[in-house]
Amino acid sequence: MAAMVSKLITMEEAAELIQDGIRLMYGGFGGMGSPDHLIDQILDKGVRDLTLIGNDAGFSNRGIGKLITQERVKKMLTTHIGSNPQAGRQMMEGKLEVIFFPQGILVEKIRAGGVGIPAILVEPGMGDVTAKKEQLIVYAGEKYLVEPALTADVGIVYAKQADTYGNLIYEKAARNVNPLVAMAAQTTIAEVEEIVPVGELDPESIVTPGIFVDYIVLTRGGNG
Amino acid sequence: MVLDINHRNMIARRAAREIYPGMAVNLGIGIPELVADFLPTEWNVMFHSVNGILGVGPTPTKGEEDVHLFNAGGAPVTIHSGASFFDSSIAYGMVRRGMLDVAFLGALQVSRKGDLANWIVPGQRVYGIGGGVELVRYAKKVIVLMSHLNERDEPKICRECTLPLTAKSCVDMIITERAVIEVTEGGLYLAEVMYPFTLEEVITKTDAPLIISENLQMYD
Numbered sequence: 001m002a003a004m005v006s007k008l009i010t011m012e013e014a015a016e017l018i019q020d021g022i023r024l025m026y027g028g029f030g031g032m033g034s035p036d037h038l039i040d041q042i043l044d045k046g047v048r049d050l051t052l053i054g055n056d057a058g059f060s061n062r063g064i065g066k067l068i069t070q071e072r073v074k075k076m077l078t079t080h081i082g083s084n085p086q087a088g089r090q091m092m093e094g095k096l097e098v099i100f101f102p103q104g105i106l107v108e109k110i111r112a113g114g115v116g117i118p119a120i121l122v123e124p125g126m127g128d129v130t131a132k133k134e135q136l137i138v139y140a141g142e143k144y145l146v147e148p149a150l151t152a153d154v155g156i157v158y159a160k161q162a163d164t165y166g167n168l169i170y171e172k173a174a175r176n177v178n179p180l181v182a183m184a185a186q187t188t189i190a191e192v193e194e195i196v197p198v199g200e201l202d203p204e205s206i207v208t209p210g211i212f213v214d215y216i217v218l219t220r221g222g223n224g
Numbered sequence: 225m226v227l228d229i230n231h232r233n234m235i236a237r238r239a240a241r242e243i244y245p246g247m248a249v250n251l252g253i254g255i256p257e258l259v260a261d262f263l264p265t266e267w268n269v270m271f272h273s274v275n276g277i278l279g280v281g282p283t284p285t286k287g288e289e290d291v292h293l294f295n296a297g298g299a300p301v302t303i304h305s306g307a308s309f310f311d312s313s314i315a316y317g318m319v320r321r322g323m324l325d326v327a328f329l330g331a332l333q334v335s336r337k338g339d340l341a342n343w344i345v346p347g348q349r350v351y352g353i354g355g356g357v358e359l360v361r362y363a364k365k366v367i368v369l370m371s372h373l374n375e376r377d378e379p380k381i382c383r384e385c386t387l388p389l390t391a392k393s394c395v396d397m398i399i400t401e402r403a404v405i406e407v408t409e410g411g412l413y414l415a416e417v418m419y420p421f422t423l424e425e426v427i428t429k430t431d432a433p434l435i436i437s438e439n440l441q442m443y444d
Contacts, residue, residue: 030298032275102353107311107313176275176311
């Protein structure tokens with residue numbers, strides 16, 4: 001009866017799941033709807049050489065941006081780093097490798113990873129300067145670029161509410177890329193505002209089914 | 225030149241005149257974020273934000289902000305009646321399906337052919353390719369809202385962009401604090417000059433030939 005076992009763990013236990021050098025995928029958009037306290041815990045643990053996969057570089061002193069500012073990240077797959085000048089500076093100094101994808105393509109690559117599709121087809125000519133020749137194909141007479149799905153070792157997301165099985169409900173624009181990230185990682189940890197017993201969430205309202213969520217941690221509050 | 229809030233609002237107010245009742249409109253980061261403040265709510269314009277909102281409303285009054293309700297630029301917003309929330313992959317589904325009537329976005333440079341540069345200043349500042357490249361591909365009309373000059377007072381409208389391009393020949397209209405310019409097959413067509421600037425102040429600060437409209441409006 002998996003559903004009866006609580007997936008709630010402590011912040012410290014969650015940080016133990018994040019090892020040096022892993023591919024870490026994260027939710028949040030422009031620093032909002034981000035698992036900020038999990039990120040602080042990962043910082044405190046001293047993790048380094050991370051490959052980050054997520055929408056943007058956040059802000060230099062908040063959320064995911066702190067990992068970049070403190071030089072814990074060697075590579076990023078993302079779409080926008082403009083709000084975090086630290087990321088741009090490290091990129092220009094050669095300390096941080098940044099691979100950009102158009103935003104909609106990035107999130108669809110993550111979605112594909114989450115639902116077990118190996119790659120997606122996208123129209124060429126949209127910021128794909130780094131695309132390799134073998135990615136180009138012709139399908140039904142049209143040229144497309146094959147963009148591989150993205151997955152990660154660990155995914156960290158932020159949600160408003162979870163039950164002990166890990167079913168997640170988000171709040172307003174804090175949903176953003178969180179439900180996509182929640183599906184695309186080998187191990188998913190959700191930082192949530194509130195945990196309720198299984199059966200208390202309306203099944204119609206659940207956005208991320210708990211089968212995708214491995215662990216839940218309670219936030220220390222104040223997440224944007 | 226960095227614009228003050230009055231100039232930014234003036235651009236946003238002019239931009240709102242390009243919107244008609246019932247449209248679906250994307251607002252990018254920067255001056256476009258202000259456009260929703262200048263439309264009557266009864267027009268049922270659905271403002272789209274790529275973080276996952278359809279139906280963004282005006283900026284909340286101070287003290288009324290909701291930490292979970294913000295636009296793609298991270299600024300607090302409200303919602304319009306009929307709004308919906310979804311994840312970002314669905315937001316881009318709407319983009320790819322061509323459901324947006326207008327996309328407003330900021331720019332570093334726009335060329336006379338409507339080429340757009342808005343993601344990197346090599347050696348100085350990296351923004352990232354973002355969603356602009358997809359919005360300009362699929363939106364029915366693309367309008368750039370920006371300052372006429374950069375922070376070194378150089379024209380941002382040029383014959384050819386010197387910065388790396390986001391996309392080629394994609395911009396339909398440019399609105400700045402000095403002018404409204406339409407990008408046509410024949411070149412840049414100056415439709416309006418904004419108060420208090422003069423025609424000469426627009427021409428000398430634009431690094432591309434301007435075709436002056438016979439019905440040129442001096443707009444205030």
